[in-house]
Amino acid sequence: MRAVVMLVLLGMALSASAAPAPLPKRNRGEKPSLDGEWKMISDSDRQLRGPENVTMVIRGNRMTFKVSEGKESFEIEAELTVGFGEPKPIDVRFLRIRGGGGGMPQQDERTSLGIYRLEGERLTLCVGSNNKRPATFNERPGETMVFQRVRR
Numbered sequence: 001m002r003a004v005v006m007l008v009l010l011g012m013a014l015s016a017s018a019a020p021a022p023l024p025k026r027n028r029g030e031k032p033s034l035d036g037e038w039k040m041i042s043d044s045d046r047q048l049r050g051p052e053n054v055t056m057v058i059r060g061n062r063m064t065f066k067v068s069e070g071k072e073s074f075e076i077e078a079e080l081t082v083g084f085g086e087p088k089p090i091d092v093r094f095l096r097i098r099g100g101g102g103g104m105p106q107q108d109e110r111t112s113l114g115i116y117r118l119e120g121e122r123l124t125l126c127v128g129s130n131n132k133r134p135a136t137f138n139e140r141p142g143e144t145m146v147f148q149r150v151r152r
Contacts, residue, residue, distance in 0.1 A: 037151040038149050061080050064077055065077075078093055
């Protein structure tokens, strides 16, 4: 009887060791995290007096864009939708603009379509106009902003 039990255990041990290893999971569906505090380092449109006055905070799908010039400042709150592909699509739905004295909702809830590129701690955003997403970063050079992550 002991011999039979030993043979069964030996057979189970050999079959378990001969089983193929499971395949590693593919990271195909993972989106890179844009979470953190970002400082603008370049604004090709040059509408802002100095990119050093612009910060952006992203937490999950919420973005707060802050601009302060002297005593004046304003904030834009928006909701982000990040997609897959090359170039990576990003939709920015503006929710609220706050400037000076209090918060006021955006009159016409608007969505800007854009693309983004994340290279290490550098984020490049390019947004389109007239509800059209740019196909490349060179297509709309006047509407490209570059940010450096300063805090996760």
